[in-house]
Amino acid sequence: MTMNLEKTFIKDLVILAPAVFEDERGYFFEAYNKSKFADLGIHIDFVQDNQSFSKKGTLRGLHYQNLAFAQTKLVRVLQGEIMDVAVDLRKDSPTFGKHFGILLSSENKKQLLVPQGFAHGFSVLSETAVVLYKCDNYYNKQSEGGIRYDDASLNIDWGMDLAAAIVSEKDAVLPDFAHCNSQF
Secondary structure (H helix, E strand, C coil), rough: CCCCEEEEECEEEECECCEEEEECCCCCCCCCHHHHHHHCCCCCCCCCCEEEEEEEEEEEEEEECCCCHHHEEEEEEEEEEEEEEECCCCCCCCCCCCEEEEEECCCCCEEEEEEEEEEEEECCCCCCCEEEEEEECCHHHHHEEECCCCCCCCCCCCCHHHHHCCHHHHHHHCCCCCCCCCCC
């Protein structure tokens, strides 16, 4: 079984698409295989899986964890469809402050590998969505940071009407990009 790796315009931010085998019973694919990821040059020791269920119009993010607790995330959708977005926070990167968005769904089975040094978020475009992401570091509340989802300087297309977005109280008061506390 193979996994197709597609590079984005942002260094280290990649899309992974598994080989899917379908027959009259349904389908099968490997979403993660450590040795096959290593063959693609991806050497990550994932330690935690997180799963969320969200209703249409929900917008989660943009979140990150600083330095000692920074996380690489491998994001995929088990049910539904999302616009998944990553923002480059690495100050020495030529794409610092740039973002990349991709439609992830249970239909296309694509995954986004979001390295440490990025803020991450998603909007739910289907009636509901179940999102699963693997992390290479444990969550630490003191290390968390974030950026407002509607920051005009980022101009992110979330694929939905932001005026109707369902956002947590915590996400609604995040600072804009220029004032975030990123240590990358």
